[in-house]
Amino acid sequence: MxxxxxxxxxxxxxxxPYQPGKPIDELQREYGIQQxxxxxxNENPLGPSPLAVEAMQKHLTECARYPDGNGFHLKxxxxxxxNVATSQITLGNGSNDxxxxxxxxxxxxxxxxxxxxxxxxxxPLAAQAINAKAVEVPAKxxxxxxxxxxxxxSSATKVIFIANPNNPTGTWLDGQSLQGFLExxxxxxxxxxxxxxxxxxxxxxxxxRDYPNxxxxxxxxxxxxxxxxxxxxxxxxxxxVGYAVSHVDVADLLxxxxxxxxxxxxxxxxxxAALADKDYLDKAVQLNCNGLQxxxxxxxxxxxxxxxxxxxxxxxxxxxxxxxxxxxxxxxGVIVRPVANYKMPQHLRVSVGLVEENERFLQALSKVMLSxxx
Ligand SMILES: *Cc1c(COP(=O)(O)O)cnc(C)c1O
Numbered sequence: 001m002x003x004x005x006x007x008x009x010x011x012x013x014x015x016x017p018y019q020p021g022k023p024i025d026e027l028q029r030e031y032g033i034q035q036x037x038x039x040x041x042n043e044n045p046l047g048p049s050p051l052a053v054e055a056m057q058k059h060l061t062e063c064a065r066y067p068d069g070n071g072f073h074l075k076x077x078x079x080x081x082x083n084v085a086t087s088q089i090t091l092g093n094g095s096n097d098x099x100x101x102x103x104x105x106x107x108x109x110x111x112x113x114x115x116x117x118x119x120x121x122x123x124p125l126a127a128q129a130i131n132a133k134a135v136e137v138p139a140k141x142x143x144x145x146x147x148x149x150x151x152x153x154s155s156a157t158k159v160i161f162i163a164n165p166n167n168p169t170g171t172w173l174d175g176q177s178l179q180g181f182l183e184x185x186x187x188x189x190x191x192x193x194x195x196x197x198x199x200x201x202x203x204x205x206x207x208x209r210d211y212p213n214x215x216x217x218x219x220x221x222x223x224x225x226x227x228x229x230x231x232x233x234x235x236x237x238x239x240x241v242g243y244a245v246s247h248v249d250v251a252d253l254l255x256x257x258x259x260x261x262x263x264x265x266x267x268x269x270x271x272x273a274a275l276a277d278k279d280y281l282d283k284a285v286q287l288n289c290n291g292l293q294x295x296x297x298x299x300x301x302x303x304x305x306x307x308x309x310x311x312x313x314x315x316x317x318x319x320x321x322x323x324x325x326x327x328x329x330x331x332x333g334v335i336v337r338p339v340a341n342y343k344m345p346q347h348l349r350v351s352v353g354l355v356e357e358n359e360r361f362l363q364a365l366s367k368v369m370l371s372x373x374x
Contacts, residue, residue: 011109015125020319021041021335021337022038023217027333030327031231031330032270036290036333036335037353037360038342039313039334039335039336039357041238041337042197042311042352043351044234044284045291045354045357048235048270049274049275049280050236050280051274052270052271052273055269056266058267059265059269067263067264070259071274073267077276081138081183085248087252088251090219090243090245090251091258091268092242093241093262094242095227095242096256098227098243102159102190102192103132103159103233104131104257105253106159107158107160108132109130111132111133111158111159112132112156113127113158113159113160114135114137114152115134115148115159116139116143116144116149116162116163118166118168118344119139119163120167120194120196123161137319142315143166143169143171144365146178146180153186155228158204159189159191160190161194162191162192164193165201165309165310167311168313168337168342169326170307170343171309171310173212175212178214180211183222185223187221190223191223192226193224195214196228196231196242197227197310197311198228199233200232200285200288200325204250206310208310219245224247225245226237226245226246226260227242227243228243229242229243230267230270232312233284234274234275234281237336239264241261241267286353287352292314294358295314295350298366302369304316304363305317307347313351314349314352315348316347318365319346319372320345322345322346323340323345329348332364334365336350337349337350
């Protein structure tokens with residue numbers, strides 16, 4: 001009998017798998033609760049854009065064919081929407097796929113990959129999977145400490161990940177800070193600015209002052225890669241579509257390492273349709289602004305501190321018993337996200353839902369907080 005764990009590649013052996021939010025039907029099975037509210041994965045509570053659903057229905061019968069491996073229509077729509085060239089775009093099976101492609105294209109074992117404490121869990125996973133050195137830089141006020149990240153750069157550094165805004169903290173960097181960082185990073189280090197929540201953070205209704213659009217720096221900093229996704233504001237998390245925009249040569253490399261058909265046919269047509277649905281996006285952002293307000297007032301009313309967020313989620317400090325609070329919320333039919341795996345053992349992250357979902361969560365939290373204190 002072989003010891004398969006011993007056989008594994010060195011990076012893989014030490015990997016701990018990504019912990020996703022608990023699925024709704026799992027809670028239904030385990031707790032016998034029918035009415036479940038899931039605010040655990042930063043999904044869009046509106047459901048997908050009707051235009052995306054219609055597009056998928058129209059193209060369903062084409063699924064015996066391979067998808068367009070070059071994503072011609074989606075890339076064209078994105079190029080026009082973002083004012084970039086199609087040759088700068090790399091499509092991915094979620095932006096998660098693109099993040100891994102970047103690591104695989106530029107780093108090998110023993111190279112260094114830098115990211116911040118409390119930053120998105122996929123960055124260390126992508127680094128460890130290839131046995132690269134994952135360099136975690138201590139955060140400042142829950143957010144990226146760009147000076148410390150600059151200091152961490154060495155001759156072995158290949159890739160730096162910056163999430164703006166960051167998940168799970170919701171913290172963001174202003175344009176001046178990020179530009180200063182890009183000016184000072186050696187130009188042979190790839191800097192990934194992960195803008196998974198761009199459509200929220202950049203909307204003026206969110207009132208995030210000086211939130212930068214990193215695409216504007218691409219011409220000036222060829223080592224910059226900007227990633228975005230259809231999973232959050234565009235409401236297509238289940239389809240898995242994201243993309244990177246970069247220098248054409250970087251895009252060329254990323255396209256060499258990706259799977260030939262990494263984005264499926266329905267995802268391609270749905271994303272193209274969703275991109276054109278301005279009403280949907282507008283509604284989603286408005287709902288999010290109101291929902292963040294609603295959650296924040298709720299927390300204030302309960303005397304709970306939260307980290308100000310530029311995303312569609314917020315991390316709230318519930319204290320030492322956060323794991324218990326999480327469990328008790330489950331028994332109330334409410335799924336949020338524990339963030340102890342991010343070394344934030346006193347916080348829970350909650351995604352913004354519909355008004356009534358936020359209300360149900362706040363009610364449940366208020367009940368649960370009383371019972372854990374006693
Ligand atoms: C959700 C998220 C992503 C990616 O999600 P995909 O569904 O893979 O596109 C990337 N970065 C951050 C910071 C996220 O929160």
